[in-house]
Amino acid sequence: MRLSIVTVFLSFTLGFAPIAPVVAQGIPAAAPADTTHKFENPAGVPAATKKPFLQSKGFRATIVPALLIAYGASTINGNGLYSSYSVKSDINHLFGPGRHTRVDDFLQFAPYFELGGVLLAGVESRNDRVNLGLVILKSEAIMLSSVFAVKHLTNITRPDGSDNFSFPSGHTAQAFLAASIVHTELRDKSQWYGVGAYAIATSVGVLRMVNDKHWESDVIAGAGFGILSAHLAYLTHRNRWGRKPIGRDMSLVPSWSPTGGTGLALTWRPTR
Template sequence: MRNLRLCVCMLLIPFFTIKAQSVNSTHLKDTIQLQREQFKIKKLYVPVALIGLGIALNSNKPESFKNEIAEERNEHLFHFGTHIDDYLQHSPIAIAYGLDALGVKSKTDLANRTAILLKGELFNLVAVGIVKKYAHQLRPDGSNYLSFPSGHTANAFAAATFLSEEYKHRFKWMPYAAYGIAGTVGILRMANNRHYISDVLVGAGMGFLSMKLSYWTHQYKWGKRKH
């Protein structure tokens, strides 16, 4: 457990050292004013709380909270199984590009938006992979030791953050819809007996932070006018 906490703390260090800078938007092709998102410590409260709570609940004792939830699942949803979560985790990305294709412009132009997405997904993939390896937690269905954290949930929250950032300026309800989808993925991972609640909570926090880190550090070098 000590190694797990150390690993997660090391992953969070970069998030506390970022300094956001503004970018001159007059040289950009798109008419939307592009500016690197301002980093503020308070934006870490929710994801860090999710990760902290997930770690706190990640006890392997038989009577632990995560095992109690798993037992309730086995009692009431023993035969439940679906693959919807495999596709739903990526749906916010499809929605974002789909809206843009339909003419509903996003906050960021195509080149910069895609670069942000790829960086965020890479951050998420590496972070989740490292924690999975060193946490070495058995899945509730006993299939392997890659339970902690939930990769599907991390992917879903990274994608939801991407969709929210690109369209919350046009649709005030978009963050609720995006994170609602991501939360559904987390619930389905538990219903499918693939993850504990602790796995889902940490995955949610890590996915959110990974994509936000990509926005906070992006330089917006693409799409500038040539002189």
């Protein structure tokens, strides 16, 4: 009887005794969850990696115009391997004295006319009309303020001696600014739009030297100021890119009719 009572007591005790956790050999226990930083990135989005300086947008946008400005400044007067005086002597030898044309006064804006004609023909630019207009206005403001400030600071006499505002060339800066905008807006459609615009801008710089209005240094630095102004305008513009044109989209295409002959057809369709 006493043995039966002891047996029942041991069975009752063993049946309700707490069981120690069994850890499988070779499997480490799970580490407790770290809740100290759980609100730092709740969406789980990986942090953006910072690009190296040589691959950054700022460096790529400024390196070419900075080199142009620096090279232009290094050739002022008789300085540099191929100085402004040497270039002027070669131009006088090729074209002779007394040259003058006003073509460059109008040609400096020709890339803008190229851009307008391409847009009227139905080719879509990188940006909608409103953002494109804002970029142009910002570029012009940067270029005009910087060029005229440097002109007054350097106080370099023009080759023809007309005034002391030779460096840098404002005509060349204007032409290369417009060419940079054409290239940026239409390069996804065809690189030839930019090639044509830069060819026009280069001819403006050459004509400024042929007309005896600017030195080589003025023209090369002016190209740098123009390109830099356009690049800075794009870098600082924060409106959305890639939107459809606002208002009404227009295009101009050639047309032909058996009764009316040849002509141009202007299409005008509403867009959202």
